[in-house]
Amino acid sequence: MEMQVKGLRVLITAGAGGIGRAMTDVFHKAGARVHVCDVVQASIDETLAAFKGVTATLADVSKLSDVERMFGDVKKQLGGLDCLINNAGIAGPTGRIEEIAVEDWERCIAVDLNSLFYCTRLAVPMIRAAGGGSIVNLSSAAGRLGFPYRTPYSAAKWGVVGLSKSLSMELGPDNIRVNAIQPGVVEGERIDRVIAAKAKAVGIDFDAQRQVMLEKVSMHKMVSPYDIANMALYLASPLGATVTGQAISVCAGVEMLG
Secondary structure: OOOOOOOOEEEEOOOOOHHHHHHHHHHHHOOOEEEEEEOOHHHHHHHHHHOOOOEEEEOOOOOHHHHHHHHHHHHHHHOOOOEEEEOOOOOOOOOOHHHOOHHHHHHHHHHHHHHHHHHHHHHHHHHHHOOOEEEEEEOOHHHOOOOOOOHHHHHHHHHHHHHHHHHHHHHHHHOEEEEEEEEOOEOOHHHHHHHHHHHHHHOOOHHHHHHHHHHOEOOOOOEOHHHHHHHHHHHHOHHHOOOOOOEEEEOOOEOOOO
């Protein structure tokens, strides 16, 4: 299906790895003009080699100075902005609440929630100047369900939903759509690390913890990073022109996290 995004100016945070890399691939193939950021220079170099025309900034979006520098690059490289995808996030610590270090809590909130504020406040004037557009925020199934032993992550992802809903109401008159995507168990190295940490926390082996996760998914399977990327493409395209204020689960039917 033709998504009609050729020439769309898109910023994807953490766009050189995982879900972000799949988004870069999907938007690039659809003809969008893409700028990405990432914290790993080697990943950026590989992404730029793979996708001709994509531009990038080495940046940690939890740092306001990095975000301001990145938006300077966006203005220079793209000349404006039609779509912001706040994809950057970390898994955060795993453990009982009394075991979680304050600095680990603060780091998780900084990356998974504060960064969205830093990026969005600079993106909105640019998208407004373009006549409207789309903001897509990455939440999680943990942003609609409780997630024991993962409280910093879950708290941040619930915050993403509240931010998205509030901004959709605030920015609707400017023709700016704001939505959140809530992935479930997404295949890849990151979920493997999460499973290993959770298995250690509850005292079972990796395979047993993986099975516990999938038993709580209606389709008993993980989703692909490309499932998430395709939803982002839809929301950014004219096909999603009247979709705003939504938290959309792409999760194979996660019923419970644990």
